[in-house]
Amino acid sequence: MRTLPFFLTMEGCPRRCVYCHQGEITGISRAPSPAEVRRAAAEQREPCEVCFFGGSFTCLPSALQREYLDAALAAPPGSILRFSTHPECITEEALKLLAPYPVSMIELGISSLDDRVLARCRRGYSSRPALEAMRRVLNSGFLLGAQMMIGLPEQTEESSLADLDLIAELKALPPPTLRIYPCLVLEGTSLARSWREGKYAPLSVEHAARWAGRLLLRAEALGFPVQRIGLQETESLAKSVLAGPHHPALGELARSAALALRLSEEAPEGPWRIDREKISWLRGHGKFGLRLLQEITGLSAADAEKRVRYE
Ligand code: SF4
Known part of the structure; x- marks a missing residue:
């Protein structure tokens, strides 16, 4: 409405x-x-x-x-x-x-x-x-x-x-x-x-x-x-x-952060399976979600990226 x-x-x-x-x-x-x-x-x-x-x-x-x-x-x-x-x-x-x-x-x-x-x-x-x-x-x-x-x-x-x-x-x-x-x-x-x-x-x-x-x-x-x-x-x-x-996209950044936090809690070292439609949640805004996942888990950027599977 x-x-x-x-x-x-x-x-x-x-x-x-x-x-x-x-x-x-x-x-x-x-x-x-x-x-x-x-x-x-x-x-x-x-x-x-x-x-x-x-x-x-x-x-x-x-x-x-x-x-x-x-x-x-x-x-x-x-x-x-x-x-x-x-x-x-x-x-x-x-x-x-x-x-x-x-x-x-x-x-x-x-x-x-x-x-x-x-x-x-x-x-x-x-x-x-x-x-x-x-x-x-x-x-x-x-x-x-x-x-x-x-x-x-x-x-x-x-x-x-x-x-x-x-x-x-x-x-x-x-x-x-x-x-x-x-x-x-x-x-x-x-x-x-x-x-x-x-x-x-x-x-x-x-x-x-x-x-x-x-x-x-x-x-x-x-x-x-x-x-x-x-x-x-x-x-x-x-x-x-x-x-x-x-920031005009603070809501999207927060959603990316929530996803990174959830993934790291569920499996601290991955692998992480996420819906293909959520790619931007990790990779959007200069890979904000991925960077956060990397920071929380202590993995290198390459390793963190390799452990994400988009389905
Ligand atoms: S009550 Fe709400 S609208 Fe009123 S001054 Fe406080 S924050 Fe502003």
Whole structure:
């Protein structure tokens, strides 16, 4: 189903997270009015998924939420709604307000479930209320999306793997869908200041791909679908990234890393049999996957390559 996205550019956000500047990411500095949403929705010829991203939807005043939701209903019958929001604004009342609308998924900006990371990023809450918010969404019968991040200040690979275990303890059926975003240093953020002062070191592209690859493997093992790795590329994002793992194919690199990690775990010295259609996962992007396999196993490049059989 086609999506009809609207960006609410930090509307409703209880505070500004240290790494965030939605205006710089999307190039959109003003949220559309409900009337604009209604017009665009009414122009659709087929049912679509109307999405409100880039802000904290359920933190908006209830009357404004209703105006946006009603405006979205101008889309053809069968259309559905999705939005992202802040865990602090998932109350019983907020969920009651949403109940009559065809909400396909509520995406929570989780970032991390490590209290030190949450405090350093000025998220304004700790892991426990975030998990409670997730549970509340699930108990209300909505599908849950969790937006996780990697490379945040104070965050480690181990802590983000532990985040997945905490989410798994919710025992949600169906399980939450994950999106994994890298922490980038954007102009105009408090993180940019820390970076300039040498107090924050962003991940390299390679490190981010490996980290995301590990998360992907763990997510798959726990049964979580991963809908996206990496940010949607925009001209504005490209212009405003000062530092960090900004790469348009970060998702592909992460998939290559996950494959290399899996192969090395299954058979530390090979041989490795993989589908012919996955050749690019190892050989694409300057043989990134193969180089990683070689590095993990300690084999020479030639030996690692010889031990892969494409079937
Ligand atoms: S990260 Fe999310 S909650 Fe934080 S300021 Fe940005 S849009 Fe708002």
